Amino acid sequence: MxxxxxxxxxxxxxxxxxxxxxxxxxxxxxxxxxxxxxxxxxxxxxxxxxxxxxxxxxxxxxxxxxxxxxxxxxxxxxxxxxxxxxxxxxxxxxxxxKRDLEAMMMSSGALDDLLAEYSEPEQIEKFEEKYGSIREVIARSSYPIGLLMFISMTEGIGLYFKDMDYSYFINKKTLAIDIMKMINSVFAQSVNKSIGKKDLADKIFEREELLDDPWIAVRGHDAVAILTIGLQNAFGSYNCLGIKDGQVSGALRLAFGLDYFEDxxxxxxxxxxxxxxxxxxxxxx
Missing domain, CATH: 3.40.30 (Glutaredoxin)
Structure with a gap:
């Protein structure tokens, strides 16, 4: 209805x-x-x-x-x-x-508040010393997915993006994305594959050079899924082992207060x- x-x-x-x-x-x-x-x-x-x-x-x-x-x-x-x-x-x-409201919240101070509640400070410090801020890491690993979807939509390729297995192409400890594995994952559940995988990867690299702000390409759904992997495996507190995307998204929404909205x-x-x-x-x- x-x-x-x-x-x-x-x-x-x-x-x-x-x-x-x-x-x-x-x-x-x-x-x-x-x-x-x-x-x-x-x-x-x-x-x-x-x-x-x-x-x-x-x-x-x-x-x-x-x-x-x-x-x-x-x-x-x-x-x-x-x-x-x-x-x-x-x-x-x-x-x-940003691209959607989840991405808008993720790029705000609400992410810091969520991490303060659900992560271990020592693990956060170690992670960021090695790989950079968690916000930047999530953006780097999310925007190639958003760019692939953009390319698929604008060029009529018709790739299927629902029910992706992020754990297949996101490193559980570093949260780095393997772009070829990501493309393989999308191809595995798509019917219309009118372009080669290498050509798609090249198109992603070409597009990313044009981005002034990676968050414009980031889908909030992807960013939340990658953050969830981080909480489960890299820097989350002991009770985050079984945390789900929906819980993380809800916690982010609760953390996004009026002061962040006003910015x-x-x-x-x-x-x-x-x-x-x-x-x-x-x-x-």
Whole structure:
């Protein structure tokens, strides 16, 4: 049923809510987005609506803001590969700072807070002395996966990225990625392989030279999976041996507080725009 919802359905939901709510409405892609932004709003004054897809966010906000003249609605979406394509958005639609919200949180101080809770300080120190900061290591090991997905999408290769076995191509102790093993892993579960593995690796190396910020290419899902491997094998506390990706993602979301959110471009841009339009979105605005 959720997959059958159209942008017009979401727009109608916004319009029906107007009979009881006159304040701002934030339209987001999914449930976890709603949980995250729900921490930063006054729930009596601001409502969040889940659109269940990026396209639904964009189209529904365009409908209610443009055609129905509801000027207290904004949409927040993941940047995904749009920034890699040089694409931008205009208010009332706003991008996540990085490729998605998980990557945005991972690149913030929330990662440090999570590590303080779930890791051993001595092991962190030893790891970072050898390999660099955990944040940088995770970015280095994550962005080749994101670039491969970008290449697959933009060149119509049709590779399959779900249910990847990260432990096959991520070193459990150093968190370094083996790019050829990563490509082999993706190929093993993909049907359409219209390009050679060596050619794909070359394309990744060509693309990475163009990256100003690796986090633009990093998928949060990949970064969390790699962090989980690190917690299980390299620098986690004794109770992290069985920790799962979902637990790590949830802990990251809890650690991402208002102070970290206020440092993002997303926060700053939405504050400026909502103030110009006469309403308040966030609790500390």
């Amino acid at each position: 959720i997959n059958d919802l159209t942008s017009f359905d979401i727009a109608n939901t916004v319009s029906m809510l107007r009979s009881s709510h006159k304040g701002p409405i934030v339209v987001v892609e999914g449930v976890t987005d709603s949980r995250l932004f729900g921490k930063f709003i006054d729930r009596d004054d601001v409502k969040i609506i889940i659109a269940h897809s990026k396209d639904n966010v964009r189209r529904s906000v365009a409908e209610v803001w443009g055609k129905r003249n509801d000027k207290k609605v904004i949409g927040i979406v993941d940047a995904d590969i749009d920034r890699l394509l040089g694409m931008t958005v205009n208010p009332p639609i706003f991008f996540s700072d 993002t471009d997303l926060y700053k841009d939405t504050v400026k725009w909502s103030a110009r339009n006469g309403f308040v979105l966030w609790i500390n605005q």
